[in-house]
Amino acid sequence: MKVPQLLIENALGSARISLFGGQVLSFCPRHDGRERLFLSSKALLDGSKSIRGGIPLCWPWFGAYQGPAATTPMPAHGYARTRRWDVVDITEQAGSTEVLLQLEDSSGPGFNGVAQVQVLINVGSKLKVGLYTLNQGPAAFSLSAALHTYFAIDDIHQTQLRGLSGLYSDKTQNWARLPTPPNYRFSAETDRIHLLAAPTVEIVSPASKITLESSGHDSVVVWNPWDNGSQAFADLAADEYQRFICVETALTQGFSLQPGQQHCLQQTIT
Numbered sequence: 001m002k003v004p005q006l007l008i009e010n011a012l013g014s015a016r017i018s019l020f021g022g023q024v025l026s027f028c029p030r031h032d033g034r035e036r037l038f039l040s041s042k043a044l045l046d047g048s049k050s051i052r053g054g055i056p057l058c059w060p061w062f063g064a065y066q067g068p069a070a071t072t073p074m075p076a077h078g079y080a081r082t083r084r085w086d087v088v089d090i091t092e093q094a095g096s097t098e099v100l101l102q103l104e105d106s107s108g109p110g111f112n113g114v115a116q117v118q119v120l121i122n123v124g125s126k127l128k129v130g131l132y133t134l135n136q137g138p139a140a141f142s143l144s145a146a147l148h149t150y151f152a153i154d155d156i157h158q159t160q161l162r163g164l165s166g167l168y169s170d171k172t173q174n175w176a177r178l179p180t181p182p183n184y185r186f187s188a189e190t191d192r193i194h195l196l197a198a199p200t201v202e203i204v205s206p207a208s209k210i211t212l213e214s215s216g217h218d219s220v221v222v223w224n225p226w227d228n229g230s231q232a233f234a235d236l237a238a239d240e241y242q243r244f245i246c247v248e249t250a251l252t253q254g255f256s257l258q259p260g261q262q263h264c265l266q267q268t269i270t
């Protein structure tokens, strides 16, 4: 079985969205015809696991489960990326198409809140993705989350990031806190949580640039498994680490959502 997908095409751009995971898999603005998102050639599109590429939605936690002891193993990055999302609405607007999806069932092991979870995807000359969490229950709940975006690049060795500064927490070095390099390039496995809400990050290649604007976050995660790390992923070809960089708009530092309140984690990709 192939996961159901929406194909969006309008005068300014096109996108492909999987209803499994509520995940954007492709985005191409017409003005330059350049794909902005990476999708692994080995990504499984049969609903048996999360899709390797595009914009996975990590919810209701980012990374390893940190909550109270659980009787069963908890999935990394929560369960929203492996669940079905329903189409609530699709509207044509001036120059863009807006798609609203809702997580069919937001309850699950490891999450004790009552929440409505929606993703609003606007496809035009830019791609805008907003992950909305509304607390519909009587009590506050804690939340961590991420838009775990895989950006398509020509060559990781020639890619540079701009817009990050301050300290990051390094997963490859037992979460040591280290200063962000002023000249941010890649030469080894990289798995970092930058502990600031950078509003804009640029992914710069010799011949092109992708701009990522974020809001509603407290961190930016940067990940590339490099050649050694890639071997751990059956759904990633050996050399594909060279053609993506994950730059993730994330909530990782402890966030509590009060009853009746809504939170939006948002990315705009140009």
Ligand code: TA6
Pocket: 050, 063, 076, 077, 148, 171, 191, 221, 222, 223, 248
């Ligand atoms: O966001 C970075 C990260 O958590 C890495 O540590 C790495 O494991 C990656 O995401 C991929 O995780 P996944 O569960 O999709 O295999």
